[in-house]
Structures are given as C-alpha cells and as structure tokens.
Amino acid sequence: AQSVTQPDIHITVSEGASLELRCNYSYGATPYLFWYVQSPGQGLQLLLKYFSGDTLVQGIKGFEAEFKRSQSSFNLRKPSVHWSDAAEYFCAVGAMDSSYKLIFGSGTRLLVRP
C-alpha cells in the first residue's frame, strides 16, 4: 500500500535561514508527488507537484523539491525562509489507480523565529 512519511513533526528555523522538509514515500512505481501548505484554519494550497521529467521541481513562493527515486524521497526546500512561511506543510502521493486519491503525510509544522 502507498504511504507517505514526514519524519519531522515540528521544525523551527530563523527567518532568512534555509529550509528542508523531508518526505519519504512508499510506492512501487513512479508516483505523482505533491507538496501542500496549510495556514491555520485554512484549506490547502498547492506549492508544487511532480509527475515526470526533471526531478527538480520549482513551485510557488520560492519553494522547490527534488524527487530522488533511489531514496524514495521528495524533500521540500527553500533557500531563505520568510516569517509568512510559518504554516503546516503536507506531502502527498497520488494513487496511480483510477481513484485519483491523495495519500497525505502527517504534516510538518514550520515555525519561524524572527
């Protein structure tokens, strides 16, 4: 069965510092991979997605993610974090069957120190 692991429940970084949020997935074939951000009390906003092609994916708000098949990872990065980036981040993998379901990781809460 497909699964997504986000090993870090919380991460705190200083404003201006770099960020990497980890995501590992379990799936036999090349999955569809997504990163979403959720601000408190809000729905989810898509940051970026990977379907195929270039393994380094650029997203909105200066985020990028790299698909590494050998490590079954899709880590999210940002070179310089802004205070407004404080939020909950979810990694998700898309089902490859006709259901089109998304399987979400448990999320990582990002706190930004001034």
Next chain:
Amino acid sequence: GAVVSQHPSRVICKSGTSVKIECRSLDFQATTMFWYRQFPKKSLMLMATSNEGSKATYEQGVEKDKFLINHASLTLSTLTVTSAHPEDSSFYICSARQGPNYNEQFFGPGTRLTVL
C-alpha cells in the same frame, strides 16, 4: 482559475441535528470531488470520493449513513452530517479534480463544524 468554495465556513449545531456542507467548483467542472476530515493538528483523512451522478465511495471505517454525500452536478457536492454528535466536531475539507486527465486536486477553504 480552479477555485473551490465551501459553505458554510463555520457552523455550530446542537447534538442530534443534521448539518449540510456544500462544496462547489466555481470555474471548472469537477468529475470527482473528495471529502476529507482533519482533526486538530492532524493530517487529512480521506472520507469518501464523490463522482457526479453516482454513489460515493467511502473509505473503510467511514459510516455511510452518518456522512451522506451527494454529487448532483459537475460543480456541486454536498456532505450531510446526520444526527451530529460532539465527536463529529472537526474541520471538513473538500477538493475537486478536473477531468478527464489526471490533475492535482484543488482544495476548498474548509468548514469548521462544532457540535454542542
């Protein structure tokens, strides 16, 4: 484009009453809509998949008679929480998928349900 709305954004109801939550795709036709439940500080749990004109497909452990889903048109799906109880209090989020090719899901802003 690809905007999904939910109504209401927040609802408080008494135990035993039923509550209907609407999910609309505003600028596209959604062949499939999904309903998620999110507990505080937790991830999203898929409750059911809703296809226009057919019965919803519920995930294991989700009570079909408790959470009624109707997908009457390509732009509207509704979730009705029947005979709500305090344990049904949660954040309910819908998403919609543009068809027919696979695309990402577009999420609504969520509905906060509080059952007293």
